[in-house]
Amino acid sequence: MQWTTPKCLRKEALKLWNSGALLRSILADESYFPKRLSFKKPNTQELVDRFDEVRKWIAEIKAHHYPDIDFKTINHRILGENTIPCGASIPDLESAVKWLGKxxxxxxxxxxxxxxxxxxxxxxxxxxxxxxxxxxxxxxxxxxxxxxxxxxxxxxxxxxxxxxxxxxxxxxxxxxxxxxxxxxxxxxxxxxxxxxxxxxxxxxxLGFKTKPLFVRFRLLDQQLQFILGKQQDFTLADNDFKELISLPQIQHSLKNVFITENEINFLSFPQLTNSMVIFGAGYGFDHLAKVSWLNDMNIYYWGDIDTHGFAILDQLRAKFPKVKSLLMDQETLLAHSEFWGVEPKPEHRKLLRLTVDEEHLYQQLVGNTYTQNLRLEQEKISYSSVMHAIARLSNGSQ
Structure with missing residues (x-):
């Protein structure tokens, strides 16, 4: 290891600055200064073997007036008496920051x-x-x-x-x-x-008012669609959506709620008696969790067949444990292999709320059973498959 130079001392002092230690010392209860710095000096053998280098090193140290340098006199049987630097310290904060340009x-x-x-x-x-x-x-x-x-x-x-x-x-x-x-x-x-x-x-x-969260939904039952007006695509603040069930026609008729993550699927979702479809919000379901009447509904979640799709399903079940998945099964995945894509950043964590079949498919996706980072986006599923799945629900076979 080479002997300490003025450059080494400055470098160490800059580390103290960059760590915040020098400024922190202003507020510290105990005294930080004088602050000793690391110092490597020649040993006795080096004094003999490299005497000219040692003299140059001493001159270089003495030429710099900061920080404070300690000296020690050594009596050597060959070289006689020599005074050499043996340590360095920063005496106080103000002089240190001036030295460092801070x-x-x-x-x-x-x-x-x-x-x-x-x-x-x-x-x-x-x-x-x-x-x-x-x-x-x-x-x-x-x-x-x-x-x-x-x-x-x-x-x-x-x-x-x-x-x-x-x-x-x-x-x-x-x-x-x-x-x-x-x-x-x-x-x-x-x-x-x-x-x-x-x-x-x-x-x-902190007790401020917050922007209301909104729920976008469609009533899929022709008998219910005109309760809220002629349009079919509605958006209500979450508090107003909570009160929707107070309308007698909806209270007595609504039984099924579908949640889908894709807007086109939301807009083109097939008509179905006693049913509603909600445009999902990815991982955000807190606004729906406040809607107590949803607990009395048959809830179906339709997301992408990929690891994040199952993670969102798992999160939704934390709010509504009886949620069923729709078109998120192995049969649907294999039937649409020509539309398989790539999931950019797959999940790998354990999901605790999947059914046996869902967990099996999730593990296949995590383990890249079919292909690397497989994703089947919900909008790639044929509309006939959607109609067939809804018909099965309508006939009570699922």
Whole structure:
């Protein structure tokens, strides 16, 4: 290993900066300085064998006035008395950041600490944990603290985020900084349980109004289609959809609900008495889970025959355990082999809510039994197969 050079010392000090340790030391309870640096010096044998190199090395070390260098005098029986460098240390933070060219950043962070200590001292912990991230958002810091102060003073505001009125802060600023606010708010709003807070449920967890979720559906029974008007394609807010069953004709007639992930399949779904089709939402079923009357329906899910299709079916069954799959079987898959495609990023996790036949087909897909990353998209299934499957349901043979 080569002896320590001024370049080595600077490189190690930069690592301390890049790890946040130097800035973190401002807020640390115990003294961080002087900070010893790694130092490799010549041993006794090298003094003899490489004396000229050692002299040049000593001169190079002495030529640099920073950091602090420790020296030790060695008495050698051949070389006599020689004073050589034996260690190095950073004496204090201010001189270190000047040496590294980080003085302006250090001043900026110090100002952030002063401001935070005055207006939101609970967030000093966040600054200590994320000093470099803090520097990245220094220009936004005062506005972030204004948002946090507003949330602190307005618990459960029951308004839309757009209605928050804070000087110099707009809605897009809050939207853009949700991830940061999620990190900071539990330190400030300590009286609230924010363990589930994340960027996706930000408004809901903090008591804001949220945009309604919508359910798009078609009534497949000709006797029911004109209850809601002449059109056949309806979209209702989830709360209104929950109340749909209160209409007497629907309450007494509706028995079957189909969920499909493809819009064309949704629009062209065959007519069927006592039935409705819902345009699905991939992995999102929370809005349907709130619709209690769906538990009294025969629910059928029609998705792609691929690993994600079965994963979505598995998730839907977590909300509605009696869901049956439609056209997601081995017979349908093999009958449409000319339309097989490729699933870009297959699932491999264990699914706990599949039937025996579904689990068998899922494992065949995971194991690439037929071909690599097989997918049969639902819109590739022949319409005659769809009509046949619906007819079987209508005749009560499935």
């Amino acid at each position: 003085f302006q950043a250090y001043q900026q962070f110090s100002k952030m600490i002063t401001y935070t200590r005055q207006f939101q001292p609970e967030l000093l912990l966040w600054l200590e944990k994320y000093p470099l991230k803090a520097l990245e958002i220094a220009d936004d810091w005062s506005r972030l603290l204004k948002v946090i102060d507003w949330l602190k003073k307005n618990p459960n505001p029951n308004i839309y985020l757009r209605q928050v009125d804070i000087a110099t802060v707009d809605t897009k600023f809050i939207e853009r900084n949700k991830a940061l606010l999620v990190q900071m708010l539990p330190l400030v709003l300590t009286e609230r349980d924010l363990s589930l807070l994340n960027s996706r449920n930000f408004e809901k967890q």
